[in-house]
Amino acid sequence: MNFRLPTLSIVLFLGIIYFLYTGLDKDPTLIPSPLIGKTVPDFKSTDLISGEDITNKELLGKFYILNVWASWCYGCSLEHNHLMNIYKNNEIDIFGLNYKDEKNSAINWLKERGNPYKNVIVDVNGNIAIDYGVYGAPETFIINEDGVIIYKHVGPIDQSFYNKIILPLMKK
Amino acid sequence: MITEIGNILLCVSAALSLCLFSFIFLKKVINIDNCFHFSKNISLIILISLLSSFLLLSYAFLTDNFSLRYxxxxSNLTLENIYKFSAVWGAHEGSILLWVLVLAFWCFSIALFSKHIPKKIIVDMLAIMGILILFFLLFILLTSNPFDRIFPIPLNGNDLNPLLQDPGLIIHPPMLYFGYVGTSVPFAFAVAILINENIKSEWLSWLRKWVMASWMFLTIGISLGSWWAYHELGWGGWWFWDPVENASFMPWLAITALLHSIIVSEKRGIFISWTILLSILTFSLSLLGTFLVRSGILVSVHAFANDPERGLYILVFLTIVIGLSLLLYFVKSSKLITYSNYNISSKEFILLINNLFLTVTTFAILLGTLYPLISSTLDLGKISVGAPYFNFIFSALTLPIVFLMSPAIFSAWKKTNYNHLIKKLGLFFMFSLIITYFFLHFYVDVENFIVFLAIVIAIFTILSSLYKLSQTRILSANLISHIGIGVLIIGITISNYYSSQHEVIMKKGANIAIQEFQIAFNDVKNKVSKNYTSKVGIFDLYDNKDYLISFFPEKRIYNVQKNIMTEAAIHSTLTRDIYVALGEKVNDNSWVVRIYYKPFIQFLWLGAILMILGGFFGIFGNLNLFKKN
Structure with a gap:
């Protein structure tokens, strides 16, 4: 006992120090996505406004943004103006994934604030969001012509998102 | 001028703390009485000097001296004076200054109340405190100087974080710091003991008061933080297993274990080596807490300063101080005389189990807190451990400890007559079963085994402690705190399992029922205050159609930082809280409203107050009721 306890505490201590040290230069808020570099998962749903069927096949061959949003989501209201600005630039399509929302409140929300989305994919149960590995709304994916997810942002986007993230990715 | 004077005071304190440290070597060449005399005076001067620098910074805040970057x-011109003062410790630089000031306070207190301890131990303890003060002062001077200038001088300040503009937050950090930093006293003691290779039981009874003081302050600090979260955050919760909350809870668990192991070492001369190690561990956890809060390596609601450089400094400091003391322990612990014969049927054995469980709980929480770091370092993916893990671990490990409180109180040192004990406690346990059964039936319908078990154990503890109290007629620290724990557990369990909540969109004029109460949403009005504007909801509370009271939850927008803050409105009675928080505006007529019904949540605060009271008796002596004279 007399020799084991001190040794154990020193080993434990060094282990903890090691993990603390490695944590120092990491950004704890960064959430990696296992789906980056992979093709988008299949889904089948309807469009919020038109009610027509929509699948991931329709989105293939385009460079686009997929924005996960909901009318109950406070962060979404913060980023909405920035999405509208991107929409007005008219260089890239934005698709919405309406996450765990009520149809009427979602439609009213878009009526009040403007609709930046080319299509809004309805995801009432959040099943599609699970396939995309969504943590919560809002989240924004950038997907290239081959249907591969090349970027993911968690939380509301800001003004710099278009210039600093989207444009460089489009030019590649 | 303030910058110069402030820096001079800090530098002088740093130089003096180095002097204080040097007595650990000088005591070999200078007469020990002189050493003690010098050390005591030096620690007084350090305290005065640091207090002056703290007051100087406060003065700068109260006079809106924006030439200081901090x-x-x-701060801001429109900030109320009381918050200008509390803003002194509202951010990183000032709170580290407060840390070191509190450290200097404990350091001088050791020198002041040291009558029964040999002077060479005290001189060594003061030297250890001196080196700790030096490290923190260097930290301030090198990385986080609150007296740094800013140029050009802004006309107005950036304001205090609105989250901190709350009465609870004025005293929460200082109390917590008194507790946190107080763990340096047993640490210094442990190191001094290891250096001198000698220990006596009366020294331990002296140390126990310091540990008790630190425990009491930690308890006050944590409960205030919890109370604040409940009132201010608007989520109806009071504990979130946030890394920073855990950072304060781990030292609390460790110091609770220490408090019990000291008693055993003091009374029976056993576990001494363990007590020493635990003293070092407790202080390590409190430094670790400081590191977690200050480095920002884990995601937390307390997102204070995210500065890897500062984190690195604390980490290096932590490694040196704790590494050296563990090494010292490694070399010297076998030289401390310790008796290790004890009987399974004795108080010391129960206290050993208590220590085992508390230590395991502490490490389980440490593991959960650091898990995101461990998993991302080992490339296991980014995983954080949530409330279910902590809740499970905590209830599984804590309930046995609480259950053991009653046998511990009634058992004797060395050898206990178990038959007698079981007869007596069996009766109490039967009573607790009956009370719990009727209690749960009367208040709630649901029967849940964990809830039943927790309440039985809580009531068992309260009953047996009350009985012991009526026998001895002494309001002693352990009985009062144990009753406090019992009350706390009732509060936690009932409020966790039987709360109900509604998160709804309410139109003005609408009603909503929760339990037997109705809440009517009348209107939302604008209110303009000195440094914020707010939307004030007007709600009426009815108890079966009888009007009880009106509620005014607020949603504040602070002018400078544009932060949105929730001020919940709460109506409390002993057995329930009704809690209303105003959410987002949906349109002109409707708002998102969060309404919570929290039964027995007041027992939480009551339990905490009893524990604090217990700590108070532990420091200043138990209160003898019906004293004859």
Missing amino acids: VATN
């Missing part, structure tokens, strides 16, 4: 980033 004042400019954390």
